[in-house]
Amino acid sequence: KQEVTQIPAALSxxxxxxxxxxxxxxxxxxxxxxxxxxxxxxxLTSLLLIQSSQREQTSGRLNxxxxxxxxxxxxxxxxxxxxxxxxxxxxxxxxxxxFQKLVFGTGTRLLVSP
Amino acid sequence: DAGVIQSPRHxxxxxxxxxxxxxxxxxxxxxxxxxxxxxxxxxxxxxYFNNNVPIDDSGMPxxxxxxxxxxxxxxxxxxxxxxxxxxxxxxxxxxxxxLGGTDTQYFGPGTRLxxx
Numbered sequence: 652k653q654e655v656t657q658i659p660a661a662l663s664x665x666x667x668x669x670x671x672x673x674x675x676x677x678x679x680x681x682x683x684x685x686x687x688x689x690x691x692x693x694x695l696t697s698l699l700l701i702q703s704s705q706r707e708q709t710s711g712r713l714n715x716x717x718x719x720x721x722x723x724x725x726x727x728x729x730x731x732x733x734x735x736x737x738x739x740x741x742x743x744x745x746x747x748x749x750f751q752k753l754v755f756g757t758g759t760r761l762l763v764s765p
Numbered sequence: 766d767a768g769v770i771q772s773p774r775h776x777x778x779x780x781x782x783x784x785x786x787x788x789x790x791x792x793x794x795x796x797x798x799x800x801x802x803x804x805x806x807x808x809x810x811x812x813y814f815n816n817n818v819p820i821d822d823s824g825m826p827x828x829x830x831x832x833x834x835x836x837x838x839x840x841x842x843x844x845x846x847x848x849x850x851x852x853x854x855x856x857x858x859x860x861x862x863x864l865g866g867t868d869t870q871y872f873g874p875g876t877r878l879x880x881x
Contacts, residue, residue: 685869694769694856694872695808702867740808751796751860752821753870755808 653678653745655756663762664731672726672759674741679722682744685753686715686726689738698739699726703746731763769873771857777879783845786876789838790859798870799832799842800856808856814840847880854878 654677664670674684683702687695699708699715701724707716714727724741738760742753770789778784790797798813812822817834825832829848834840844851854877858870 683867692874694858694874695870696872697869700867700869751798751813751815751863751870752810754810757807 653681653743653754655741655743655754657739657741657756657759659759660757661760661762663764666731666733666763666765668731668763669727669729670731670761672728672739672761674724674726674756676722676724676743676754676756678745679719680746681719682746684715684717684724684744685742686713686724687740687742689740689758691737695740728761731761733763733765736761736763769857769859769871771855771873771876773876774874775877775879777881778847779881780848781846782880783843784847784851784878784880786842786855786857786878788840788842788857788873790840790857791861791871792838793861794859794871795862796860796870797834797840798856798858798860799840800858801853802856802875803853811842844878847878849880852878852880 656675658673685700686698689695701708701717712729717724738758740755740758742755772787799811802808811824812832814834832842854875856872856875858872860870861868
């Protein structure tokens with residue numbers, strides 16, 4: 652059974668800091684890995700999707716890397732802003748269950764203070 | 766596009782009552798997903814459809830839960846009878862036809878269900 656863990660569970664940083672969120676998964680036979688953002692009381696918004704053959708993806712101040720063999724991914728946020736405050740979830744899809752079936756991590760709750 | 770639409774946004778009911786949650790996916794999307802989010806278990810996939818056909822319902826917790834998709838623009842998740850442990854936020858998501866695993870899922874705002 653695929654298990655996805657995110658560390659830390661919560662993180663508080665001052666504005667302007669660079670930070671790294673971690674995601675680990677137990678079964679390396681994944682199809683892709685995604686990072687989502689969830690604001691309080693709202694649904695999830697996709698940030699980045701990395702296919703299993705890729706090593707990283709970038710969007711603006713966000714960079715996600717994937718090390719499939721070791722079962723790890725990191726989300727790097729540069730020059731953090733108060734608007735980045737949210738819960739960040741990673742999710743993987745497994746090769747043997749199809750790319751549409753996602754298993755989500757436990758999330759990291761980020762607070763960026765002005 | 767208005768995005769994925771869910772109704773109601775909040776539902777409070779008493780144990781034993783029937784609850785129906787509704788979802789309108791993004792037009793043109795082939796896949797529809799129902800998720801449940803709780804503090805204890807996180808975000809879990811309950812069931813998903815492809816072109817209105819249920820593909821995988823292995824996440825449905827028990828027979829009290831049922832989901833239907835009568836057409837491409839509407840789906841329901843029904844709980845009958847409801848129990849306090851069903852209290853959670855239920856999300857609907859949709860995604861387009863995806864041949865290469867490069868498309869993500871688009872989530873609705875969720876329905877917060879409280880069963881007293």
